[in-house]
Amino acid sequence: MLRLKEISKSFPGVRALDSVDVTVGEGEVVALIGENGAGKSTLMKILNGIYQPDSGEIILNGETVSFPTPHAALERGVSMVHQEPKLCLPLSISENVLIGHLPKTRLGTVDWGKAHAITRELLRRVGLRLEPKTTAEHLSIAERQLLQIAKALAFNSRLIVLDEPTASLTPVEVDVLFGIVRDLQASGVSFIYISHHLDEIFQIAQRVAVLKDGRKVAEATVAHTNKAELVTQMVGRDLGNRFPAKGRVPGEPILEVEGLTGRGFRDVSFMVRRGEVVGIAGLVGAGRTELARGIYGADPVQRGAVKVHGKPARIRHPADAIALGIAYIAEDRRDGLFMPLAVKENITCAAPEKFSSGGMIRERARNAIAKDYIGALNIRTPSAEQPIQLLSGGNQQKCILARWIVKGVELIIFDEPTRGIDVGAKSEIYRLVDQLARDGKAVILISSELPEVLGMSDRVLVMERGRLSGEVAGDAATEESVLALALPSNTPAQGAYP
CATH class of the missing domain: 3.40.50.300 (P-loop containing nucleotide triphosphate hydrolases)
Known part of the structure; x- marks a missing residue:
């Protein structure tokens, strides 16, 4: 044909x-x-x-x-x-x-x-x-x-x-x-x-x-x-085991969510501790993304409370969340990209304090930061000056991830972090997520890929139709145990949830 x-x-x-x-x-x-x-x-x-x-x-x-x-x-x-x-x-x-x-x-x-x-x-x-x-x-x-x-x-x-x-x-x-x-x-x-x-x-x-x-x-x-x-x-190389060995030791809570309710989710309570990766699983339409956007202040919440480092937090806008050290990487990477700008500007835009003083940009410092993370995340681009719209989707995603690492946030919410990323780059992302947790950061990992959630998470939270239907320890979690919570017996096993 x-x-x-x-x-x-x-x-x-x-x-x-x-x-x-x-x-x-x-x-x-x-x-x-x-x-x-x-x-x-x-x-x-x-x-x-x-x-x-x-x-x-x-x-x-x-x-x-x-x-x-x-x-x-x-x-x-x-x-x-x-x-x-x-x-x-x-x-x-x-x-x-x-x-x-x-x-x-x-x-x-x-x-x-x-x-x-x-x-x-x-x-x-x-x-x-x-x-x-x-x-x-x-x-x-x-x-x-x-x-x-x-x-x-x-x-x-x-x-x-x-x-x-x-x-x-x-x-x-x-x-x-x-x-x-x-x-x-x-x-x-x-x-x-x-x-x-x-x-x-x-x-x-x-x-x-x-x-x-x-x-x-x-x-x-x-x-x-x-x-x-x-x-x-x-x-051109053997990737070996895709997922890093866990063995991470969680510390004190960074984020606590109590009875949070908003469009697409209700009465959700959980905590995320320093040094751990918490996975959120569930079928499409279960409310995972809506919950993340509510925590981040991208969408309004109706009731409930959020605490950061044990203190009540009022998050009404993403700027409030960023100021508290919380970042959100959306499932649609275009929501986080400035398409007319260069790679270096997309990587460094959230942390001007790292390369400016007295209201003036130190271009050499900004270039150095961008080049460091282009190398660290294996971002395929001819230069830091390349317009980000000319990069492949996976490399665009890596630029957003680099942005929040540069910013130095304490909690990163990854919504489908490896969507559209090749197998080699996935292994790099997994190692980076693991290193973030070992460095004392907290990670929330939302993914439709069950092997990814199971392979990376210390704990797995499962959502079903807007509610938290259960929690499974990472070492004990299996595809069967997660799907049992995501797909109740009275739910038709076909199609996306309304």
């Missing part, structure tokens, strides 16, 4: 792709893997008309084609489900799913009854129980991701690119997604599947291509490779 033939693409200071060749057969799922910055997303943006190649050909069904715009690709049956959802947030779900081809009445007006009925069926197919009239801005990241897939289905695409589609999905939603992919594959629809979750590759793909530094370095059928081999091809 598709051949990307000798595709090359360069950006200022970066050769993103160098003569890459990838083929996809009809009804086939081909996985595309590699570290952040390997060129995966750039290649797919070329396929979908977002970028134009410097050289090479796109051959679709035996015909050489050119896609000057994403709409041109869509008209030829090629669509892309982006890692960062591309939606018109003020519009309704129906308008987003059917944008450009809303059904009309005989009078030429929009047939909203038919539009909502079509949308409701598409939502059912992707496991979402949502009202089509709801505006997209009220959806979680995971719900927005699934909505993009429904949108691709609405356009009857024959080749769908899935760019990190499960990054914010729980196992329940992943199973729903894979069921959709298999059903469409059986009808001849092809997929290019980009993911850092290598276990998923063996569940859903028939072939896998590995990119490294803009080149295709390997290709194999999934039946004739294994996870260790793929990791070595991706990063």
Whole structure:
């Protein structure tokens, strides 16, 4: 069905792709893997008309084609489900799913009854129980991701690119997604599947291509490779044990939450001590992100109390939380980035006191700080001056993490900290989180990846429909024990929670 033939693409200071060749057969799922910055997303943006190649050909069904715009690709049956959802947030779900081809009445007006009925069926197919009239801005990241897939289905695409589609999905939603992919594959629809979750590759793909530094370095059928081999091809080294040994010794409480209630959560009480990592698990819609935003002052709370170092804290705005030594890294990295600015400015913006005096910026000191953390977190960028919008998603995430380490906060709330980050970078993040705790910081780790929560946490708190349903000691926590608390027996094991 598709051949990307000798595709090359360069950006200022970066050769993103160098003569890459990838083929996809009809009804086939081909996985595309590699570290952040390997060129995966750039290649797919070329396929979908977002970028134009410097050289090479796109051959679709035996015909050489050119896609000057994403709409041109869509008209030829090629669509892309982006890692960062591309939606018109003020519009309704129906308008987003059917944008450009809303059904009309005989009078030429929009047939909203038919539009909502079509949308409701598409939502059912992707496991979402949502009202089509709801505006997209009220959806979680995971719900927005699934909505993009429904949108691709609405356009009857024959080749769908899935760019990190499960990054914010729980196992329940992943199973729903894979069921959709298999059903469409059986009808001849092809997929290019980009993911850092290598276990998923063996569940859903028939072939896998590995990119490294803009080149295709390997290709194999999934039946004739294994996870260790793929990791070595991706990063060029053996990562060993992904998670650091725990053995951390908690100290006194830094944060105490008592009966906190707000939009999406209620009557939540827990504490986080110095030197420990507390994981928060639960299905999408369980209230994890809402709780974090309430603690941080990003959203108002209705009642309850927060104490920091044993003293009552009044947090009505993120600035209040930062002043108390609390940082929050959002699940959508764009919420924490200043896209027009350089890498160095994004890393240092929260701590001007570290590189200024008398109202004057000491540029040499700021550059030194930025370069130190670019190296420490292995941020792939040509220089500290590079606009952050030109970095891959995972490297953008590392810049936000570096910002709060520079600031020297005492408690970091990580909401999906490794979302969209490759396996090598994940190990680096895990070691860094462990070192933060060993240095006396407190960490709250919210993640949809159960192995990540279990591997990193000293204690695991489980939320279910806005309430804290239980706590499990890290050493005793298993996927079964956490899911038992996250999925009560009277809860349908399908779709995202409302």
